[in-house]
Amino acid sequence: MERFQKFILLPLILTASLPGLAFCYSIINGPTNATVLAGSEARFNCTVSEGWVILIWLSNGSPVLTVSSSQGPFETSDRFTSQNYTSSSGFTSELIIHNTQLSDSGKIECSVQGADSKFAFLSVQVNGSLSIKNSTLTVKENETIEIFCEALGWAPAPDITWMTNDSFIDKSKYVTQQSQGSNGLYDALSILTLTLTDTEILTCLADIEALPNPQNASVTCIFVNSTLEKSQLRRIQMVI
Template sequence: MKYDSLKTTSFTFLLCLNSPVSQQTFSLLRSAQCKWSQGPGEGDPGFGSSIIEGPSNLTALVGTEAHFHCTVSEGWQILIWLFEEQPILSVTYPGKVIITDKSYSQQGYNKSTEFTSELTIYNVQLNNSGRIECSIQILGGNQYAFLSVQVNGSLNIKDHNLTVRENQTIEIVCEAVGWDPAPHITWMLNNITLDNSNYITNWSQGSNGLYNEESILTLIPLTNSSVICLATILALSKPQSATVALLVYPPPKRIGLSKTDTELRLMWIQVVREGIWLHICRNDCLQELQLEQELEAEFIFGDNRTNKKKKDGLG
């Protein structure tokens, strides 16, 4: 049956729905139809009543409860909750509840001349996502909202013990598995949110319809750090997170020399070189020195010896 038929001023549409109802429910609805089909003014359901506040859009995590509220003014005779245009629960004045699906329940509250119906959906699943409607069976007497059911999967940083040398590049991988919708992933370093230019995120959809995501963070750490990966979806009151400690060790120390130490080192090298040279050429050098001395002595004393011989008459 099309949704337009729900806008009639009688209740006969419920008897024509294709959805199955129990014999007890059928009898109750048949009785309600006979009571409220007397004509406008006195017998029409909800004549003169209106919806003061309808249900609001809701996002819920799978496995939790979802709650919707519908507040109507006095004069109402029947309030019907529908999911995707199919009735799931009805309330007749002054508070008789007719449940057609045990996954739902209703709690009613009276305040002055107003009545509020609270619809509860238990253990919501992905197939509960859709249009939730409150109707009091008069023209314009319906308001609706949408339920969105989401799944928060697992979140994990691949390496739990990360060690890296100071000023060395490291890649840290965060995996989100089994989410719906795909989460929004961000990173924090020592409780400071990192710019998205520091990481790359890719997602894919599995055969089960859920989403998997991988985010790769690139860092050049200087000190020991705490790295946090966060995943966010609307149904979570706070982000789901995974944390890892990053241990940074310094590079090997280099032995440095002062200017004075360098000069002394060069002088010592020079002395060693000269010592080695003297040791190698010691014999040759001594012979050359002795020959040099003899030539020099002959040059100096040679003429004096000749002149002395002439004076003695020996020449």
């Protein structure tokens, strides 16, 4: 509460020291939407025309950083800092959110006294774990197998697909179940059902928007046909 009051009082105190001020400026460019992985940085820019006095950054309605044209930024948290740029087009304040957390997701707003505010949305996502229980599996001829791929601790729930060698497997071949825990993170279990005719590498891929590339886990399925099994059996009998 004390921190919030400081943010509210600061613009009022600074404005009070500028009698006769006429508001004749505007926000030229507001922040744009961003999607980042938890633990990384998120950056938002807000450009205002000349004549501005107080600029306030808000996260989900709560002020997190104030910038004064005469005194610069007032930073009260190591997680919310700023960089400032001045050009012929105006003044740009860049809000930097460090070590982003799920709770940071939501509305990021640039507010300038005497001008309309501009806002964008931040989506913080979590890259969880992905695993297939077995790294290799022996498959017999005409045998139907089930491969289980487990994704734990994701946000949002990952999009799961399967590949065999270098080709995507039809979605009708697998089913994926999702659940959300009390911590807001998602778990998913994808079950692939196949009947193989050759040795293949099966890969499970999990993807969310913030990942540059999907996370993956693979299993090598070694195919053994009945002819090979009979040949191996005869060799064993001959040795005996």
